[in-house]
Amino acid sequence: MLTKRGERLWTYEEPLQFFGVEIGRIMSVMKLSSGGLFVQSPARLTPKLRAALADLGEVRFVAPASKLHGHLYMEQYRAAYPDVELLAAPGLPARRSDLRFDQVLGDTPDPRWGMDIDQVVVSGHRWLTEVAYFHRPSRTAILGDIGFHIDEHHPLKTRLVARALRMYRRVSPPIELRATIANEATFRRSIRDVLAWDFDRVIPGHGTIVETGGKSAVIEGYGWLLE
Known part of the structure; x- marks a missing residue:
């Protein structure tokens, strides 16, 4: 149900077409120094998943990657955990007016999770502003749509599409995202802020987790921007 990836870090993968x-999608669960759980890109809260989370601790914070990624089931967590705080990426409150958000995330982490998790707002794109996360205890960068990682483990159709979008076997966004950057300097600066973290593992928004060598994989995948 939940796969342990590193110190106080677990993931849950579910299909997504x-x-x-x-292309699949990945939920990350981080246990904070306080004992509470920080859930990124929440999956559908089935009874089995709820029981697995209960074994780890109390769900305290639930966060998306962007207004497009990782928010679909947030209402289920609000209903299941009355004291949970729902965190919004920039632009998400307007998209999900049905939800009450406790905070809109920026570049500065809240002190309640800041000892364990850092965050960067990746901006400069026309329509996608994403929050990337860094889990310090496990040295893991957690991405959304700015970090697909489609490789040989995926179905043939998925691999063929990834090749066409120039993101096969690399941690990279699809070609259409590259083509719709509004401010390249701002976007580049955001990616460099992510690369300033001391991470080894990368959890992509979609695809296969990079267990080691993650920083090099991001540098290679973003060579078109960083060169």
């Missing part, structure tokens, strides 16, 4: 292509 986008225009008929299976």
Whole structure:
């Protein structure tokens, strides 16, 4: 149900089809120094998943990657955990007016999770502003749509589409995201802020987790921007 990835870090993977292509999605669960749980990109809260989370601790914070990624089931966590705080990426409150958010995330982490988790707002794109996270205890960077990682473990159709979008076997966004950057200098600065973290593992928004060598993989995947 939950896979332990590192010190106080677990993941849960579930299927996701986008225009008929299976890309999957990954939820990350981080246990804070306080004992509470920080859930990024929440999955559908099934009874089995709820029981697995209860074994780890109390769900305290639930966060998305962006207004497009990782918010679909947040209402289930609000209903299940009355004291939970729902965190919003920039632009998400307008998209999910049905939810009450406790905080809109920026570049500065809240002190309640800041000892364990850092965050960067990746901006400069026309329509996607994403929050990237760094889990210090496990040296893990956690991304959303700015970090697909489709490789040989995926179905043939998914691999073919990834090749066409120039993101096969690399930690990278699809080609259409690259083509719609509004401010390249701002976007580049955001990616450099992510690369300033001391991470080894990368959890992508979609695809295969990079267990080691993650920083090099991001540098290679973003060579088109950083060179």
